[in-house]
Amino acid sequence: MAGDPSNASLWTDADVYIGPLSAVNPTNANAPFGSDWGLVGLLDGDDGMPESRDEDTDDKYAWGGILVRTSRAHFKLTKSFSVLEDNPTTRSLIWPGSSETEIVVPVPVPVKVGFEVRDSGTGKVHRLITRRYAVIEVDGDVDQNETDLTKVTLAATIYPDSDKVLFDRQTTPVLSSISVSPSSASVVVGDIAALTATATYDDSSTQDVTSAATWTSSAPSKATVSAGFVTGVAAGSSTVTAAYSGKTSSCSVTVTSS
Template structure:
């Protein structure tokens, strides 16, 4: 089966952050922590995950003979849910907006910023509301003897003027590596150097020479350590650099 398993996701951890300050700044990138204006919801039900529901009104237009000509679409609505397992101030404010520690009031959802973060090892993906969301309780919420107390919260996502729902942040994924120069000529006992450059999904690059695994197809002709190639005897060899599943080669010629 063809494909790239590194691009398949199995999220092993997740968090939801909420800000009741609509002017709270978003982190600069996926590796930057959320600032003090953001509150952590706490423990989440991983089996429930982050279900997403899309609603849209469609109206099909037909010509004579029953041929579909156009479909109009409007009233798009997106909701995204999460199930909180903690009874903390942030969860209580989402479940009972407008209430206090001593008084429970009829809930009136307030506008909030919501960020959904999923993680797998060093891989991070975030969806942060571009404008705001309104959160409300979905279904029953109560206490019993056998189950963890939980609250399933539905966030209705409102788009901004550009119809943007979320700002997406993600850890850049490695796309390829390139070793330069692609060919190298060294004399026996001399040392030449090559550089391995990684290219990521966000089009950034990085020197990963020191992080690569290096090998030579014929160590009797040339050896390699951290990008430094030493000529051993006249002949040729192929030097390979490997980094996180990506490889590239350099053709080495050793002269007498």
């Protein structure tokens, strides 16, 4: 079977953040949302965050029934999620305009929304943050009973900006490979040589992972290794390998007596 398993994701956790139109986006997927964002809390993982796309299409045909062109207009994107908590953030979405003591007829207001999913197996984080705003409304009935958690499904209609941009997308880079440098080294018995492990990600960024990698020597009677530092033990050779997040790279080490 062809394909790259590292490109597949199993989203094991998720959060939805709500902010005013003035809310500032995090700088990247590793940065936390600021204090101007509110968290809806527990979500129903089985329901997930489904997207619904609506668009008016009109097929144009030439004589003879030949399809020539399709016109498209009125695109609408709705993204849903189901909340399990009753907290100030969820109440502001379910009953906008209401207070702690009064429930009024809801009139949805524009808000910014950040959708975040996480893959605990790879550490990958994926975020979609509304570029302009969303309008959130209750989708379906709200049932309160003695056997099920109270759940409210909310549907967020996403409004694009003037350039038709719906979301700002933030993702953590995915590890593509690691490399050990130098690729070969020579060390005298009793001396120490330093190796470096560098990680390369799918966005072409790199990171020194020497201290985070796991180092092994194929012949510890000839050379030992710890945190990238190779110590010559006896004349001979060994292959030193660095492993980091499922990726490996090696260096050929020659140990001489002098």
